[in-house]
Amino acid sequence: MKQYDAPKNNSGSDGEKLGQWSPVLSTISIIQGKWTLHILRDLIPGKKRFGELRKAVVGITPKTLSVRLRELEKAGVVHREFFPEVPPRVEYRLTPKGEQLGELIGAMAVWGTKWREENQAFLRARAEEKKPSPVPKRDDFMFID
Numbered sequence: 439m440k441q442y443d444a445p446k447n448n449s450g451s452d453g454e455k456l457g458q459w460s461p462v463l464s465t466i467s468i469i470q471g472k473w474t475l476h477i478l479r480d481l482i483p484g485k486k487r488f489g490e491l492r493k494a495v496v497g498i499t500p501k502t503l504s505v506r507l508r509e510l511e512k513a514g515v516v517h518r519e520f521f522p523e524v525p526p527r528v529e530y531r532l533t534p535k536g537e538q539l540g541e542l543i544g545a546m547a548v549w550g551t552k553w554r555e556e557n558q559a560f561l562r563a564r565a566e567e568k569k570p571s572p573v574p575k576r577d578d579f580m581f582i583d
Contacts (some may be wrong), residue, residue, distance in 0.1 A: 439536065465542070468513045473498045475543065476507050478532070481516065482540045485531035 469475055473495055480486065480494040492503055507530060510516035515536035524551040532540070550557060 439476055468510075468515065469504055469539065469542075471509060473502060474510065476548075477503070477506055477510065478515070478536065479543055481530060481532050481536070482543065485519075485529045487527065487529055510536070515554065 469478065476495045476498070479489060480491060481556055486494070488500075488503070488507075491507075492498065492500060495503065498506075507516060507518065511518050517531050517533050517536075519529045519531070521529070
């Protein structure tokens with residue numbers, strides 16, 4: 439284990455024992471949610487409204503986007519600004535803490551580009567493993583949909 443990820447025994451401010459703490463694992467716990475890295479990636483250029491994020495993160499449901507944004511806001515990574523207008527407007531932007539995650543996401547992009555062919559081969563093989571096996575054809579058995 440590298441020095442920067444050496445587990446530490448820490449106590450919380452309320453005296454609660456946090457146990458083994460790792461800087462890498464604490465970072466992963468914030469960014470590991472499904473769609474979270476997509477949201478962060480799309481907020482790196484600047485503030486966005488909810489609808490803009492929903493369109494940018496293809497495939498995310500509004501409920502999941504709301505949940506992820508709330509989690510990131512609680513973690514101090516995203517700032518939510520509400521404008522009491524008609525209709526109401528809400529904008530999201532990265533906090534300084536969240537902006538530093540841009541460096542991490544950039545490093546991930548560099549790594550992914552460097553190992554692109556190998557990674558694509560791995561992902562294709564993994565997708566093949568997950569395909570359901572074909573149903574054997576039997577004349578004496580009828581499937582009803």
